[in-house]
Amino acid sequence: MTTIGITGLRTFLGRRLAERLASEAGLRLVGLDRLRPHGLAAGVHFREIDLTRPDAGSSLADVFHKEDVDVVVHLAFRREPTPDLDGDHELETIGSLHLLHACAAAGVPRLVVGSTTMVYGPHIDNPNFLSEEHPLRGHPHAHCVQNRVETERLVADWTARHPGTAVTVLRPCWIVGPTYRDAVTRYFGRQVVPTLMGYDPLLQFVHEEDCLDAFARAATGHHPGVYNVVAPGVLPLSTVLRTAGKRPLPVPPPLLYRLRAYPSQAQTGDRPEGFYDYLRYLWVADGRRGWEAFGRPLYTTREAWMAAISAARMRSYR
Amino acid sequence: MSESEPDPESPERESGDLWSAALASLRDELRRRLSPNPAADGDAGPGFDWVALGEDLRRRFGQLGMRERSGEVDDFGLDPETIRSARPLFSLLRKRWWRIEVVGLEHVPDDRPVLFVANHSGLLPWDGLALAETIEEAHGAARRPRFLIADWLITLPFVQPALARLGGVRACRENAERLLESGRSVVAFPEGVKGAAKTFRDRYRLQRFGRGGAVRLALAAGVPIVPVAIVGAEETHPILFKVETPARLLGLPFLPVTPTFPWFGPLGALPLPSKWVISFGEPLATAGPGGAQANDDLLVARLTEELRAEVQRLVKAALGIRPGVFA
Numbered sequence: 072m073t074t075i076g077i078t079g080l081r082t083f084l085g086r087r088l089a090e091r092l093a094s095e096a097g098l099r100l101v102g103l104d105r106l107r108p109h110g111l112a113a114g115v116h117f118r119e120i121d122l123t124r125p126d127a128g129s130s131l132a133d134v135f136h137k138e139d140v141d142v143v144v145h146l147a148f149r150r151e152p153t154p155d156l157d158g159d160h161e162l163e164t165i166g167s168l169h170l171l172h173a174c175a176a177a178g179v180p181r182l183v184v185g186s187t188t189m190v191y192g193p194h195i196d197n198p199n200f201l202s203e204e205h206p207l208r209g210h211p212h213a214h215c216v217q218n219r220v221e222t223e224r225l226v227a228d229w230t231a232r233h234p235g236t237a238v239t240v241l242r243p244c245w246i247v248g249p250t251y252r253d254a255v256t257r258y259f260g261r262q263v264v265p266t267l268m269g270y271d272p273l274l275q276f277v278h279e280e281d282c283l284d285a286f287a288r289a290a291t292g293h294h295p296g297v298y299n300v301v302a303p304g305v306l307p308l309s310t311v312l313r314t315a316g317k318r319p320l321p322v323p324p325p326l327l328y329r330l331r332a333y334p335s336q337a338q339t340g341d342r343p344e345g346f347y348d349y350l351r352y353l354w355v356a357d358g359r360r361g362w363e364a365f366g367r368p369l370y371t372t373r374e375a376w377m378a379a380i381s382a383a384r385m386r387s388y389r
Numbered sequence: 390m391s392e393s394e395p396d397p398e399s400p401e402r403e404s405g406d407l408w409s410a411a412l413a414s415l416r417d418e419l420r421r422r423l424s425p426n427p428a429a430d431g432d433a434g435p436g437f438d439w440v441a442l443g444e445d446l447r448r449r450f451g452q453l454g455m456r457e458r459s460g461e462v463d464d465f466g467l468d469p470e471t472i473r474s475a476r477p478l479f480s481l482l483r484k485r486w487w488r489i490e491v492v493g494l495e496h497v498p499d500d501r502p503v504l505f506v507a508n509h510s511g512l513l514p515w516d517g518l519a520l521a522e523t524i525e526e527a528h529g530a531a532r533r534p535r536f537l538i539a540d541w542l543i544t545l546p547f548v549q550p551a552l553a554r555l556g557g558v559r560a561c562r563e564n565a566e567r568l569l570e571s572g573r574s575v576v577a578f579p580e581g582v583k584g585a586a587k588t589f590r591d592r593y594r595l596q597r598f599g600r601g602g603a604v605r606l607a608l609a610a611g612v613p614i615v616p617v618a619i620v621g622a623e624e625t626h627p628i629l630f631k632v633e634t635p636a637r638l639l640g641l642p643f644l645p646v647t648p649t650f651p652w653f654g655p656l657g658a659l660p661l662p663s664k665w666v667i668s669f670g671e672p673l674a675t676a677g678p679g680g681a682q683a684n685d686d687l688l689v690a691r692l693t694e695e696l697r698a699e700v701q702r703l704v705k706a707a708l709g710i711r712p713g714v715f716a
Contacts, residue, residue, distance in 0.1 A: 270546055305462065305464055
């Protein structure tokens with residue numbers, strides 16, 4: 072019997088991963104979050120933990136001890152940035168630090184950390200495919216990405232100091248799918264989509280099911296290391312919009328950044344560069360290592376995107 | 390999607406009884422729906438409205454046709470549709486405008502990826518585009534080489550997306566390695582921006598060949614290097630002089646002053662009709678893939694110098710072929 076602890080049970084990935092693994096034989100699921108989720112899947116034991124509390128480390132270690140947790144899947148991250156910069160930092164970076172301390176204290180044999188390929192950052196000097204070894208430069212104006220970069224550094228340091236724990240870091244790119252919603256899908260959900268005039272970067276998506284598959288395999292198997300979780304193929308931004316039937320509104324970047332400055336600050340606490348630069352420069356990741364370890368995704372980037380938009384079109388009629 | 394008429398004489402008749410019955414009922418249904426006049430019901434042959442059926446099928450499967458128009462790109466952003474639509478323009482440029490003369494095409498192997506190493510000139514990568522088109526015309530689309538473009542072109546809006554669709558890839562080791570690994574040819578300009586941005590006074594004088602990256606790449610990937618001389622691209626945008634202070638304000642490395650730019654604004658981006666010669670040299674064979682030679686710095690430096698001398702020699706020879714700059 073393997074016991075899997077999942078932090079961030081109320082996040083999309085946490086919840087769906089718990090549901091998926093709870094139905095498998097030989098697995099015991101312990102879900103951790105600040106609040107009890109509605110409609111908890113049968114077979115998932117809920118434990119209340121607030122990662123932003125100063126004593127989160129010791130209470131987590133307690134839970135890991137008592138439940139005899141074999142695998143910890145750390146998914147307690149914001150789905151999208153909030154204007155509460157300090158709160159995000161407390162949860163994402165300091166919360167991860169608490170979790171690492173707890174894993175060390177409880178001697179957890181395996182740890183899976185969810186990250187994102189956004190940590191590579193959109194940069195003009197990126198190669199067309201970023202390998203897992205590429206430096207994590209993030210984006211100076213995207214505070215949630217910076218938190219993830221910091222978390223990854225903490226995890227890397229911790230991994231070097233704790234050879235007894237097999238640590239897997241998964242970096243999915245932008246997730247799309249019939250049920251996944253976040254700031255990115257909301258941006259693409261508009262009828263008229265502001266884009267940066269003169270830029271048409273290649274984008275990459277991963278289908279929610281493929282992403283969950285990778286997490287499930289990482290949680291149940293032994294795959295130490297860092298993996299990009301991406302779908303094969305790329306799509307230019309213009310094609311992404313055209314296939315979805317959206318109308319692009321190209322705006323010169325300086326003007327767009329000025330126009331979006333206040334709303335963006337209010338919604339995300341970041342300057343618009345923190346999001347729109349990801350639609351300006353290339354940040355496509357190389358998924359070959361992940362495909363070898365977790366199997367090739369069922370959906371290509373294009374298919375994942377088509378699945379997402381066809382579901383979005385039907386959503387209002389269901 | 391063939392119209393599946395069950396043939397009574399076919400051997401599948403017995404086994405496929407259910408199947409043919411289903412098909413027959415479907416056909417009847419189609420006939421009833423499509424027949425313009427309800428009185429013609431049951432009338433088998435002549436009343437059948439094949440046009441409507443065809444229209445229906447066309448509408449249903451037309452979605453497959455959308456693929457052609459939905460911007461399919463390869464993993465480096467090359468768009469065959471853009472290349473196809475730009476072909477008339479490029480063949481006009483190559484055949485009428487520049488009257489490109491191709492020499493030594495027989496040296497280029499057409500059955501495996503190669504690394505083309507060429508001299509770089511002209512502000513915009515016309516040389517890379519012309520070379521890619523020439524090779525595609527000779528050896529087919531599968532052998533179309535990707536040309537590496539310098540960082541400063543990547544920074545330019547509009548230019549970068551257009552170049553990416555035409556097969557331009559940012560010049561860096563990872564990209565070139567991946568392209569060669571996947572069996573695609575690559576055009577490298579080891580002179581880099583130094584070559585593209587040299588003034589007219591220094592035309593056809595090759596600059597330093599970077600840090601030997603091109604040779605190291607070919608040694609590591611085990612692909613032959615084909616030296617190429619491109620003569621004529623120098624005169625497409627002859628740089629009279631460069632200004633630096635206004636360029637720094639715009640965030641560009643330099644601002645060129647040519648006979649047409651900035652005087653004619655964007656029209657200055659049009660290349661002058663110089664006479665071109667593209668000359669391919671003997672391939673420099675490299676050992677098999679994964680060769681340890683790639684780590685031999687002295688060997689790499691020596692080969693790089695040899696390669697530079699060879700390209701310079703080809704350039705001189707090609708200049709001799711050309712009767713005059715605009716002839």
